[in-house]
Amino acid sequence: MEILSVFHAFLIIEIMFISVLVVSCNHISMKGNSRSNFLFGTASSSYQFEGAFLNDGKGLSNWDVFTHEPGRILDGSTGDVAVDQYHLYQEDFDIMNYTGVNSYRFSISWARILPKGRFGKVNRAGIDHYMKFIDALLLRGIQPFVTLTHFDIPQELEERYGSWLSPHLQEDFSYYANICFKFFGDKVKYWSTFNEPNVMVLRGYMYGTNPPSRCSPPYGNCSSGDSEREPFIAAHNIILSHAAAVNIYRTKYQKKQGGSTGIVMNSIWFEPISSSLEDKLAAERAQSFFFNWFLDPILHGRYPAEMHELLGDDLPVFSKFDREILKTGLDFIGINHYTSFYAKDCMFSPCEPGKGASRIEGYALRTALKDGVYIGEPTSIEGLYVYPEGMQKAVTYIKERYNNTPMFITENGYGVEEMPNSTDDELLHDVKRVEYLRSYFEALADTMRSDGADVRGYFVWSLLDNFEWTYGYTIRFGLYRVDYGTLKRTPRLSAAWYRQFIADNPLQILSAHE
Ligand code: GAL
Numbered sequence: 001m002e003i004l005s006v007f008h009a010f011l012i013i014e015i016m017f018i019s020v021l022v023v024s025c026n027h028i029s030m031k032g033n034s035r036s037n038f039l040f041g042t043a044s045s046s047y048q049f050e051g052a053f054l055n056d057g058k059g060l061s062n063w064d065v066f067t068h069e070p071g072r073i074l075d076g077s078t079g080d081v082a083v084d085q086y087h088l089y090q091e092d093f094d095i096m097n098y099t100g101v102n103s104y105r106f107s108i109s110w111a112r113i114l115p116k117g118r119f120g121k122v123n124r125a126g127i128d129h130y131m132k133f134i135d136a137l138l139l140r141g142i143q144p145f146v147t148l149t150h151f152d153i154p155q156e157l158e159e160r161y162g163s164w165l166s167p168h169l170q171e172d173f174s175y176y177a178n179i180c181f182k183f184f185g186d187k188v189k190y191w192s193t194f195n196e197p198n199v200m201v202l203r204g205y206m207y208g209t210n211p212p213s214r215c216s217p218p219y220g221n222c223s224s225g226d227s228e229r230e231p232f233i234a235a236h237n238i239i240l241s242h243a244a245a246v247n248i249y250r251t252k253y254q255k256k257q258g259g260s261t262g263i264v265m266n267s268i269w270f271e272p273i274s275s276s277l278e279d280k281l282a283a284e285r286a287q288s289f290f291f292n293w294f295l296d297p298i299l300h301g302r303y304p305a306e307m308h309e310l311l312g313d314d315l316p317v318f319s320k321f322d323r324e325i326l327k328t329g330l331d332f333i334g335i336n337h338y339t340s341f342y343a344k345d346c347m348f349s350p351c352e353p354g355k356g357a358s359r360i361e362g363y364a365l366r367t368a369l370k371d372g373v374y375i376g377e378p379t380s381i382e383g384l385y386v387y388p389e390g391m392q393k394a395v396t397y398i399k400e401r402y403n404n405t406p407m408f409i410t411e412n413g414y415g416v417e418e419m420p421n422s423t424d425d426e427l428l429h430d431v432k433r434v435e436y437l438r439s440y441f442e443a444l445a446d447t448m449r450s451d452g453a454d455v456r457g458y459f460v461w462s463l464l465d466n467f468e469w470t471y472g473y474t475i476r477f478g479l480y481r482v483d484y485g486t487l488k489r490t491p492r493l494s495a496a497w498y499r500q501f502i503a504d505n506p507l508q509i510l511s512a513h514e
Contacts, residue, residue: 039143039457040502041103042096042479043411045150045195047079048466050109052086056125059115061152062163066211075472082467083482083489086129091489093136095480096463099495100502103143105410105459107150107195110176116156118175127183134187144188145408145459147264148177148245150195151210151469158212164201164234170241177245181253189259191249192334192410193242196266197235198290205230206360209470218353228360229314236316239297240325247328263298264334264410267291267398269390273342273370282345282364285310289362292401295333299402301326310359332456333398336411337440339383340375340390341366380417380475386436388443395444399453406454412440413461415468415475427481433494441501460498464489 047063054060067078085092096104110117112126134144157163157172177193185191194200200210206227208215214225246261253259270286272279288296288304296304301323307315318326344351347363356366368375368385376387391412398407414436418427437460447453465478473484479495482488 039103041101041459042463043105043459043461045107046109047152049085051081051084053080057123059111060155061111062158062211063152065155073472075474077472079467083464097140099499103145105145107147111154117154117172145190146188147192147195164237169237173241174244178248185253185257191261192264193245195264197238199266201231201234205234243325260331262330262332267335267337267394269340269394270343273344278345278348283343285362286343286364332406334408334410337391339385340387381415388439391440392443392447395447395453396451404454408457410459411461413477415477428492430492430494434497
């Protein structure tokens with residue numbers, strides 16, 4: 001209650017400012033879209049939000065182990081407590097309810113359900129927790145949009161056989177997915193198998209910055225690994241794990257439970273740095289080596305041609321049996337979109353060294369600068385630039401390449417580093433975040449109207465500040481500020497803005513009261 005009244009006071013103070021912003025975004029309402037079930041929500045993940053890292057029988061995850069190793073996380077922190085959503089979810093769902101969202105994207109902690117993977121028992125307390133969690137959402141009319149794994153997996157599987165490097169993981173993932181469908185499938189209508197497997201394998205097996213931190217020079221500095229091969233092996237096992245899980249859903253549950261399944265990918269828009277054919281082809285290769293890498297096999301049954309050409313035998317091969325399983329496809333594509341880069345050809349002419357320039361990255365150098373000017377305003381996170389047109393171009397590209405498969409923007413948001421000694425006003429008056437969200441919405445709405453892109457929902461990352469992976473708690477993405485000493489949630493200007501935006505949106509009004 002206290003939070004809500006602070007929020008009201010805040011709203012009154014800010015109301016004039018917000019009205020200006022709302023007026024300026026009225027023209028972007030999605031009236032043209034006839035679907036009445038458009039999802040507006042916020043997104044999160046188990047490791048970044050839950051805390052309660054060994055409570056009620058949960059097993060260790062790879063991220064629990066990684067963050068406890070010295071030097072891994074910028075501020076030396078861990079997700080042991082995070083924002084303690086494990087205990088504070090009722091309060092968080094009240095906030096969501098107040099904000100007016102009709103969906104919440106979160107992930108299940110695999111190690112909370114299966115502390116030892118399939119080599120141990122199902123943790124009943126974990127099942128009960130998510131059951132209560134999901135019921136509490138539904139009670140408020142908020143649809144659960146569930147990711148099965150958002151980077152965290154039981155450590156047991158890492159230790160037994162090197163996690164995603166082993167084809168055994170396909171069996172583990174199917175086993176876990178089946179349990180989730182069985183227990184929660186009557187209540188959950190949106191399932192995504194993976195969050196950003198592209199980011200997961202690149203950071204985990206090419207650059208080595210995330211667990212299991214494997215890589216080889218010059219891509220990173222790890223004690224073991226093979227950057228030229230392992231990312232592609234891990235990706236292959238993930239693609240087949242996705243297919244196996246979707247297959248289980250289709251054959252055992254979908255008819256009865258009536259839900260849908262998809263995969264969430266990180267999407268970067270790559271803009272050719274010049275109008276030359278070489279740079280256009282480089283931008284296309286950059287897309288293939290980052291995004292199409294996973295979706296082409298899932299939706300077209302094979303890896304992109306550019307990957308075959310450049311990787312040769314380093315690219316694993318789908319067997320006849322695999323190709324059969326892959327036909328199971330998906331029902332929707334989840335798109336996490338935050339940034340764009342220029343792509344510069346390195347195949348036909350030599351490039352300076354940099355991300356993207358090598359053979360295994362598609363010979364397409366990523367750069368944010370063209371003639372000394374950034375593609376978009378830099379943010380506090382390296383590599384994230386504000387370029388809303390990138391959202392539009394990425395959605396149109398994905399729509400065309402994958403035959404307008406239904407899409408959700410499963411993440412989009414703005415991170416800032418809080419300066420010590422900031423005033424309260426500076427901590428809460430997040431005008432830049434509001435501008436970011438408004439401009440990306442505008443770009444999305446344009447694509448939906450002008451290109452007929454079948455986008456069915458939008459999730460802001462995130463409702464609350466939270467554990468930002470290797471940045472620890474130094475970068476804040478929340479519509480609500482979290483005081484990490486007390487865990488108190490306080491609304492920022494962007495929370496009021498999002499609430500007002502949703503309230504003004506006719507699509508939302510229809511869906512929320514159906
Ligand atoms: C995404 C990731 C999220 C969150 C976000 C903000 O790549 O899926 O977990 O950290 O970035 O940087």
